[in-house]
Amino acid sequence: MGQITLNQITKSFGDVQVIPPLDLQIDDGEFVVFVGPSGCGKSTLLRLIAGLEDVSSGDINIDGRNATEVPPAKRGLAMVFQSYALYPHMSVRKNIAFPLRMAGIDKAAQDAKVAAAAKVLNLTDYLDRRPGQLSGGQRQRVAIGRAIVREPAAFLFDEPLSNLDAALRVNMRLEISELHQSLKTTMIYVTHDQVEAMTMADKIVVLHAGRIEQVGSPLELYHTPRNKFVAGFIGSPKMNFLSGRFATEFDAATIGVRPEHLTVSHSDGKWVGKVAVSEHLGSDTFLYVDMDGVDEPVTVRSTGEIGFRHGDTVHLTPTADKIHRFDNQDLRIA
Amino acid sequence: MARAVSNRRKALVTICAWAVGIAIFFPILWTVLTSFKTEAEAIASPPSFLFFDWTLENYSTVQERSDYFRHFSNSVIISFGSTLLGLLIAIPAAWSMAFVPGKRTKDVLMWMLSTKMLPPVGVLIPIYLLFRDTGLLDTRVGLVMVLTLINLPIIVWMLFTYFREIPGEILEAARMDGAELWSEIIYVLTPMAVPGIASTLLLNIILSWNEAFWTLNLTAVDAAPLTAFIASYSSPEGLFYAKLSAASTMAIAPILIIGWFSQKQLVRGLTFGAVK
Amino acid sequence: MATQHSRAAARLMISPAVLLLLGWMIIPLSMTLYFSFLRYNLLIPGMEEWTGWTNYEFFLTDPAFFAALTNTLLLVGGVLLITIIGGVLLALLLDQPFWGQGIVRILVIAPFFVMPTVSALVWKNMFMNPVNGLFAYFAKFLGLQPFDFLSHAPLFSIILIVAWQWLPFATLILLTALQSLDSEQLEAAEMDGANFLNRFVFIMVPHLARSITVVILIQTIFLLSVFAEILVTTNGGPGYASTNLTYLIYAQSLLQFDVGGGSAGGVVAIILANIVAIFLMRMIGKNLEA
Incomplete structure (x- = not known):
């Protein structure tokens, strides 16, 4: 299950309101992309859902449970960061196993889950390496592996492809889409790249200055943009x-x-x-x-x-x- | 891009640099050499550099007469004790300031630094009296407390500058992975900061080992570390050059070795990150 | 960038350090301030009484105070002069490519790790002693009268000893700064026709200016408190010839047991140190924003 509802949430830093009251419904199994120019509040919104920031007001419901006050560790979500945020002092195996270790799962079960994730992500041969010895694409897959083993209610991706070169980006885009096809877990994906949004999303949320400009399928946005901003932003x-x-x-x-x-x-x-x-x-x-x-x-x-x-x-x-x-x-x- | 330098020029620089290096190092070298001489050879005229009867006699005399190892162990306990205690207090504080900076973080850091600028003599009397009244004078516990406090700002600052270089996203990843605060610090932050923590440790051991205001004023016999032990040679034993040299060599050798390992971090530590 | 939860944790984790330092600062400082207004001698206990500014009057009008103040300034100034000039020259030298760089670096840095009591005693006895010291030997070798450094030029001798200890610090920091200078800048200047002197004056010195300021400020803080070197060499003498402020206050408090007078001196020392500290903190504070 991975149904997330945002209810009139706002976020202010000091006197500056970066997210004005906002409502959003994300259905179970959906691939939702938050897209917008830099500074539009899309990453902040993701961090609010993750629990890495407090909302200033409003409610966040995950699977019908009010999660507004729940710390990030307990929300049952997994996140893939822009910088991958791998633990440099741990091997790939330990990186992937870390969430399981934190959850207190026994060693044998950890090993089995890590092996399964590594197999899906083609990392089996690299399990004993350190992140520093991997290529950008491999690091990205380790970060995804670490997210998969938690079996989260939803995956959160924060501009995960922006550190990769163009060719690799296309590959990883496909891999993430395939992963979504096979796992059928809710994914929320933040990007400033409208091509990524168009190609991956079931549902695109266009953000501008903290406000939702339009929510819809990629082709809806292309054919019937609600306003000039969306029209200018979508399409290349x-x-x-x-x-x-x-x-x-x-x-x-x-x-x-x-x-x-x-x-x-x-x-x-x-x-x-x-x-x-x-x-x-x-x-x-x-x-x-x-x-x-x-x-x-x-x-x-x-x-x-x-x-x-x-x-x-x-x-x-x-x-x-x-x-x-x-x-x-x-x-x-x- | 480095350019090829003519060998003649390089040779010239080599000679100058070595001459200056040896001149600066000479007092230490001379002390070490003298420590292996007999008292007569130590004051011989003309002085002998290498061609004398090498002896270890001075070292055993120093140990027998004044119980060198007791002072040595005082130095070890005081410098390691104060540094480890300082790290225990400083790691959480530096974590807070590096990863959860607030509006006042900068002020707190600067204020901590300002306590380091307090001239020790300004608070000598109260500390002396407080120690006298609480029975802490001439105890290792008392010295550990004082040295922890005077070096705490440096430890916090050094750790802060190291922690600041660790991307916050990694700690957030740990939080998303289900790590509680303590797991985050123990399993993720601390192992990543090991190089920084190690150099902070080394620099503070050096500073505590060589601290010579509080150690001289707050100890007499029992807790006296090597600084105070050597000071007792100021007269009249100081005239026994070979023994003075042996005692000095033993007092500085451990720290010279640690110092040489940590010279790179020294700059950052002593300038509070203003020069890297 | 954090949640209320983590901010609360942060406050909790920083509080031991803050509370300890706060105690370390406030308790003794207020005691010093209080004592400085008392007639209080450890030899005549129970006779403490409020005397107002008397201790300050005595301390500030004592000829020893002026001697000590002058000595303090000379000591700080002299050591700074030697270490900055020497440090810049040494840094320039060590920045050149030569064989055995690592070893020479180690030799140059070594004095910094020598504890003050050791360096003071080694210099006092084995080098500056007018009978058996190495300097005396060289003087005799050249047919000169050996010079009794610590009797005839006590302050100068102490300056030399302290400068030897701090020269490595200045050198190391200036060398680090020099190495961070972009070599393309120097090459560009060379292409523009600047000779070595020009490059030094127009490129290296401005680049070093910041580090030199840091060296000056940090050394000043430490040099104002020079103590062990004086204690084991001259005991402040002859007369007050090598007494600095720190030593004067120490002598007054723990040798003459005059707590009131010593505390007044302590307050004066704190005020002087604060003047330097303000400049230093500004420098470091700016760096925090970067």
Whole structure:
């Protein structure tokens, strides 16, 4: 079981309220990702759930039990830290066994559980090494192993992949997803990387300045962002925002068009501009187009190779049903 | 990037450095050499450096006449006792300040430091009188207490600077893994801080071993450590150079060895982390 | 960054250290302060009476106080001068590459580990003794009259002994600081046409300035309290020629048993030390924020 309910929780450091009253329901077995720019309060929120910080007000319920006053050791949650936080003076075996040792489980049972976890995580050959002798990916797996053996109600991940290089990050992302498939335990995962959020989550929670901007499945957020912030944050490259005469035409204060929803032409289209930079990636081409009346260059994503160069005039046409409209409160107009 | 230095220049620097090094070390070397001479050779003119009849006689005389080992064991008990007691009090305090810093942590640290700046002579009389009235004068217990207190700020500071380098996430991980506070300190923090704790231990043994204000003023016979024992040679036995040298050599040898091992940590410890 | 639970634990764990130090500071300090206003001699017990500022008047107008104050300043200043200049030069020398660096480092650091009573006695007898000391021997060898250091230049002799003990400390800290200097900075200066002297003045000295200040402040704290070296060499004499403030107060309290006068002196010493301490604490406090 791993059902977590946050009830009107707030957190203040001194006079600064970093989390205004917040409600959230996390269902058993869900993979929930907290995503947002740095400083949005996502890590604080995770630490509140973990019990590493006190909530200033409100309740945290874990499996229907009020856990607000319960110390972290007793909440039955396991956490994987950004720095992995392995115990450098213990072997991999002892690292993984540490939670069991703290729980007073007998030696034989400890060994069996460690062996099982090591097998799942491909760590069997490394059990007698120290963390310092492992690669980044292996350390990450040890940290996960230490979390698994507790058989927690939920796993908490605090930006676990940010210290890994790009290739390894993709691998570990898959491993964590597979782990979730096989364990079916609730996972709460904090990241600032919207790609990780989109690829892993059952449910994404977008946070901004301590506030929940939107909760939903990855595709819900992509197709129907509730406001301009979510629209800009989810999707890569970022959505283009146009206002003024471009927006009034659509009866909105601002309109947003994703780079992949613009078609380009040499001769005719809805809008016209000049190519500032073109990036050729082989599979895709990104154009950054300067347009009159738009402050930032408009980004366009085209598949394959297209023949535009710096200084060329280009005509852009948005896909009609993919235009997002926002009012002067930055909220989505349905 | 280090550059290749011409061998001639390196040779020149080598000669200068060794000359200066030996000159600075010479009084110690001379003391050690003299301790193996007879009294007559010790004051011979011209002085002999290596070509004399080496003897261990002075060492046995020093032990017989003035019971060197009793003073030695006093020094050991006082310096180790005060250091271990200090660590026992300081480890929890440094844990608090390094991992649960509050608004006043910095003030507390600075205040602790300020107690170290108190000139001992300013509180000599009250301590002397308190010790006299409680029967602590000339006892090892009394000295352990005083030396623990005067070195406590240094121990707390050194441990604090070492603990501060341990990432707090690791302790949080232990908490998430179900460790109670004491398990966290015993199984996770202390083993990780072993190098720092060890160098704190060494530096404080050195400081306590060489402490020569309280040990001279609060002891007479029974609890006198080596500092006081050597001071008793100021007259007239000091004129027996060979015996003075033997006693001195025995008094400084243990600490020289410990000191050489801990010279790197010395800088950090003695500057309260201001220079690393 | 913590929970109420851990903050409560933290308070509990820090309290023994705080309470002990608080007791160590407040109890004797207030006793010293109280005694300093009493006529109180250990030889005539039961005659204690309130005398107001009399002890301070006597202590501060005593010629011995001025002698001791001057000696204290000369001792601190002299030792600082020798150890800082010597320390910078030695650090520059030892920072160069040469054969046997480790061993020379050990030789240079050694005097710091010698207990004060030992170093004072070794210097007094085996080097400075006008009859059998090594210095006397070299003087005779050169055809000069041996110089009786401790009778004719007692303070200077003590300065030499104390400087020998503290030179390693200054050297070690300055060397550590020098080694932390980014060598690319020096190479950049060299590319800019700076010769060694220029590099020393414009790059090394500013880099060392902070460490030199730390050395000065810490040594001052310890040097104000020099005691054992005086006790075993000159006993403060001849006259008050080598008596510093610490020794004067010691003599007044435990040799003349004048608790009141000694306490007044103690209060004065505390005030003087505090002046230095304030500067030192500022330096260290700044470092805490980094």
